[in-house]
Amino acid sequence: MRVLLFTGKGGVGKTTHTLATALGAAAHGHRVCVLSADPAHSLGDALGRPVGARAVQVAPGVVAREVNAQEELDRSWTEIHRWLRALLREGADELVAEEVLVFPGLEELVALRAVREAEATGEFDVCIVDCAPTGATLRMLRFPDALRIFMENFFELERRGARLLRPLVARTQAGRLLPREEFFDAVERLYGEVEDVRQILLDETRTSARLVVNPARVVVDETRRSFAYLCLYGVATDAVIVNRVLPPEAARGWFARWAAKERAELAEIEASFPVPLLHAPLQPSEVRGEPALRALAEALYAERDPADRFAEARPFRFVRTGGRTRLEIDLPGARKEELEVGVRGDELFIRVRDASRRVALPASLAGRAVARVRLAEGVLRIEFEP
Amino acid sequence: MRVVLYTGKGGVGKTTTAAATAACAAARGRRVLALSADPAHSLGDVLGERLGPEPRRVAASEVRGRPLVLDACEVDARAEMERHWGAVRDWLVAIFRYQGIEETVAEELALLPGAEELSALLAVEAFAKGGAYDLVVVDCAPTGSTLRLLALPELARSAFRVVLRMQQAIASVVTPLARGLLAVPLPDAAVFGDADALFYKRLRDLRRLVTGPRTSARLVVTPERMVIDEALRAHTDLALFEVPCDAVVMNRMLPDDATREAFFRDWSRVQTERLEEVEARFAPLPVLRAPLREDEVVGVAALARHGAELFGRRDPGAVLQTGPRLRFVRDDEGLRLELPLPHAEPRGLEVSKRDDELWIATGAQRRSLKLPRTLARASLRAARLAAGTLVVRFEAARP
Numbered sequence: 001m002r003v004l005l006f007t008g009k010g011g012v013g014k015t016t017h018t019l020a021t022a023l024g025a026a027a028h029g030h031r032v033c034v035l036s037a038d039p040a041h042s043l044g045d046a047l048g049r050p051v052g053a054r055a056v057q058v059a060p061g062v063v064a065r066e067v068n069a070q071e072e073l074d075r076s077w078t079e080i081h082r083w084l085r086a087l088l089r090e091g092a093d094e095l096v097a098e099e100v101l102v103f104p105g106l107e108e109l110v111a112l113r114a115v116r117e118a119e120a121t122g123e124f125d126v127c128i129v130d131c132a133p134t135g136a137t138l139r140m141l142r143f144p145d146a147l148r149i150f151m152e153n154f155f156e157l158e159r160r161g162a163r164l165l166r167p168l169v170a171r172t173q174a175g176r177l178l179p180r181e182e183f184f185d186a187v188e189r190l191y192g193e194v195e196d197v198r199q200i201l202l203d204e205t206r207t208s209a210r211l212v213v214n215p216a217r218v219v220v221d222e223t224r225r226s227f228a229y230l231c232l233y234g235v236a237t238d239a240v241i242v243n244r245v246l247p248p249e250a251a252r253g254w255f256a257r258w259a260a261k262e263r264a265e266l267a268e269i270e271a272s273f274p275v276p277l278l279h280a281p282l283q284p285s286e287v288r289g290e291p292a293l294r295a296l297a298e299a300l301y302a303e304r305d306p307a308d309r310f311a312e313a314r315p316f317r318f319v320r321t322g323g324r325t326r327l328e329i330d331l332p333g334a335r336k337e338e339l340e341v342g343v344r345g346d347e348l349f350i351r352v353r354d355a356s357r358r359v360a361l362p363a364s365l366a367g368r369a370v371a372r373v374r375l376a377e378g379v380l381r382i383e384f385e386p
Numbered sequence: 387m388r389v390v391l392y393t394g395k396g397g398v399g400k401t402t403t404a405a406a407t408a409a410c411a412a413a414r415g416r417r418v419l420a421l422s423a424d425p426a427h428s429l430g431d432v433l434g435e436r437l438g439p440e441p442r443r444v445a446a447s448e449v450r451g452r453p454l455v456l457d458a459c460e461v462d463a464r465a466e467m468e469r470h471w472g473a474v475r476d477w478l479v480a481i482f483r484y485q486g487i488e489e490t491v492a493e494e495l496a497l498l499p500g501a502e503e504l505s506a507l508l509a510v511e512a513f514a515k516g517g518a519y520d521l522v523v524v525d526c527a528p529t530g531s532t533l534r535l536l537a538l539p540e541l542a543r544s545a546f547r548v549v550l551r552m553q554q555a556i557a558s559v560v561t562p563l564a565r566g567l568l569a570v571p572l573p574d575a576a577v578f579g580d581a582d583a584l585f586y587k588r589l590r591d592l593r594r595l596v597t598g599p600r601t602s603a604r605l606v607v608t609p610e611r612m613v614i615d616e617a618l619r620a621h622t623d624l625a626l627f628e629v630p631c632d633a634v635v636m637n638r639m640l641p642d643d644a645t646r647e648a649f650f651r652d653w654s655r656v657q658t659e660r661l662e663e664v665e666a667r668f669a670p671l672p673v674l675r676a677p678l679r680e681d682e683v684v685g686v687a688a689l690a691r692h693g694a695e696l697f698g699r700r701d702p703g704a705v706l707q708t709g710p711r712l713r714f715v716r717d718d719e720g721l722r723l724e725l726p727l728p729h730a731e732p733r734g735l736e737v738s739k740r741d742d743e744l745w746i747a748t749g750a751q752r753r754s755l756k757l758p759r760t761l762a763r764a765s766l767r768a769a770r771l772a773a774g775t776l777v778v779r780f781e782a783a784r785p
Contacts, residue, residue, distance in 0.1 A: 011396040011613070040395065254641065288612075
């Protein structure tokens, strides 16, 4: 299954392009699943018909759903659920027990699981995710790392504690409140599932991000940073969609100067992203509903299959030359003073401006010191001591 | 001291509007801090400067040769976790009875869910209380994330109550037995009490900050259907969390010259309809208008001009509109609660009561509201929506 992640600065047209791409892919014979992972869902607004937490067919070959944390909890994770219900038993009605479960991070977790679920059904060739604006999308991609920190630092400790205490407190008030072993198993399973999704997202042959951008300075600046952050997290971007380009017939009168400025921005975009650009002209009215979305897909992809891989790059790679291994990360536009690289045990810590990541090093590199860090031509190269 | 939060759907011009508000207020003699709470920071792009977690004077802050007090910063979860390390550490020790916390660094905690929202709130609070500014203008993340931010103090309270309850029960029954068995030392009951007080008090303070009389949210919209629909939902949700809204900014209005172009005929017809709709539906909130500009508004001088056009003779830092707040009313039928919920739909609205908490859900958002002591034992009688206000009636507990 191909996974396409649509992201970009807010308001650039992510949802519109997610849906246009879905309709285009379906027209090429793919079975398409559209997921909205933006808590401020707008698939329904863009289609002009409601879409909910349950998958609905919105066009021939296209199924859509808006991922909803609450709904997801109702459907699964019985163990965790059961324990929390027991904990709140006295006087707790069902509603309250469920409300409490909407904890921070849940939205990211649920969105990631939805991708895995779409794959597990075997019913789809393409899964297109309408992501939240850049900041939240990065948080979603970082979630597996955050979960790992939790598992390593807190989870094992809790589990060990519970195991030791269980026989002691079996008949007491606390015994009832102590989570059962099944609870810990459930959390562990969950962790495994998130790891599975991470594998899908980091596989550039399966997953591609598409960044939507408008020809405006502030948007281009942010998108350039997002591109680098995606590379840092190991997610390959295969195209940048330039949305709302003034068509020649619109670039007159009051808009003539606007068009001149826009040309400068387009040149800037051209120079900023080492992947193919797809252009979508500003439409004569709001893009809403299926016919308008199909017209947009036509303008964007023409004859091409939207599910194709538009660029082959692998942004985060270990390269072996002359018996030595180095790590290379594509970071176009990054500046030296924005970078921080360090080794902690068998992990590498990398920070690029606002984004950071801890990378588990392969066994062959574990414990090696960093010999040299070099940033040249938009590529960060980290060499290790032999 | 005033706090003004700007939110709205992504891409509507929140950052530009927030920066223009700050620049305009500074040009009119206020001491102003512009703070970006959007993890995808773009405040620096608009001001034309690199910003960091500490406020710094915006270099080009002068208008007509007069220096301005205009500072700016971007909240950074890692920096904030380091700043508040002591308190954060105490909470974690109590909550996870985790004594190995010293080995965990602030940087790792900054990656945990909720850390960004907490950091932003702590930063706003610190600068708001610091006394160095008359006005703090916050550039929030797009709507969904902003609501997470504003809901965090209550959400955290519920989530941690569960954990604390479990830990407390275990500690009180088991600790004496278990001390010798576990490699990890268990804290005694006193520690829970301390952390409980510390944690709740902090959260209550943060909540008071976002719902207090000196804080206002402003919704930024453009004349587009999807944008307005999202703003209407956001207005309801902000009201649910008692964050008062004092204005709507209608951004990117096509200027008259532009509406005459043939290609834009449909866009301009639609925008007139949308403006009327926004004015009618958000009334009595003032709708401030800003035109689409052929130049992107970048730099302090351009921002101050943009702000002057937006606010005209209004004070950018003033409370532009006050409306009804949550209140409890006693009448012949007993006590009732009234919570304004503009644009809320009866469908999807759920109200329930548990002990001293009232749970209210409006479609996507839900909150627990702590009831006054007199209502803790009363039972829920009826809840209904009337003219944009939720009215909940209670039945007094029988003696």
